[in-house]
Amino acid sequence: MRYLKRFSLILITMTFIISISSVYCDDLIYIAYFNKILYQGDTFMVYISGINPDDTVKVTSNLKARSEKFFPYKKGQLAIVGVSCTAEPGEYRYDILISREGKILREVENTIIIKEKNFKKDYITVSKEVQEKKSQENLNSDTENIAKAKANPIPQPLYEGVFIAPVDAEINTEFGAMRYVNGVRSSVHSGLDFKAKKGTPVMASNNGKVVLAMELNASGNTVILDHGLNIYTSYCHLDTISVEVGDMVQKGDIVGNVGSTGYSTGPHLHWTFSIGRQSTNPIPFMEGFAIPDF
Secondary structure, eight states, X not given: OOOOEEEEEXXXXXXXXXXXXEEEOSSSOEEEEESOEEETTOEEEEEEESOOTTSEEXXXXXXXXXXXXXXXXXXXXXXEEEEOTTSOSEEEEEEEEEEETTEEEEEEOOEEEEEOOOOOEEEEOOOHHHHGGGOHHHHHHHHHHHHHHTSSOOSSOOOOSOOOOSSSSEEEEOTTOEEEETTEEEEEOOSEEEEOOTTOEEEOSSSEEEEXXXXXXXXXXXXXXXXXXXXXXXXXXXXEEOOOTTOEEOTTOEEEEEBOOSSXXXXXXXXXXXXXXXXXXXXXXXXXXXXXXX
16 A cells, blocks of 8 residues: 555635545545544545546445445545444544456555534333334335435435525424433434424425435325435425425425424424435534535
8 A cells, every 4th residue: 555645634614614634545546534533423525536437436444334325526436424323432444445347446544533422312202103103014114115215316416505404493302312202212313303383384405306205104294305425305294295206406495394294293393314324413514514626
């Protein structure tokens, strides 16, 4: 393995600071890691310059609770990597091997550091009837429908600028909160819950394509938007759905109305931000986390 140059710097994009550490392998190929020191549930990026769109990029990592997919981007390939909020704090390997037609072009070793984040606790009381909506059979069915919707992510960014809150309302349950149901520890909260009245219009948080618009068992009436580069947002427990699969929407367009369908105890919007099928913290993308202009 040959390293000709190393450097690190800080890039400030709007209000969110992205740390950059780039390793130059030779005069033609380099790998840049963005935000490689992060908190549980956050996101980082990897950009590889000087390779072809059809070159193979293989990641070897002991960080299992993550999701990434490389896409052709400018003069190389780019991956946005989502890390689970349940990932244990610590230092993880994130090694990259680049090959072309079976021949190895470059191997690079690197590390990602995940810092502990103090998540809140959330307590709800749920009836037996509502609890049954999260039976294993129902969850398996929902998982299958969501997987189909996300099977072919759009390879270029559709979104522009920051992601906006889908409703103008108070957040009453934060991302990553440990949820207790009827006094028993249940699961980690995968998104943001907005406390809003039934019928409140729900907006697309950014430009995207509707890839799911249907009633699911747990999340009720649900809309999923593909924003490109494996970024998705989901709008759950809707009373009504205003879009259809295949529709292209712009930031601020109405996709439905707040409701209480599915596994829900009252009117609210459950909104998730995910990289592939890995739910991640949406706040950085609402504050300016963006792809640098290479």
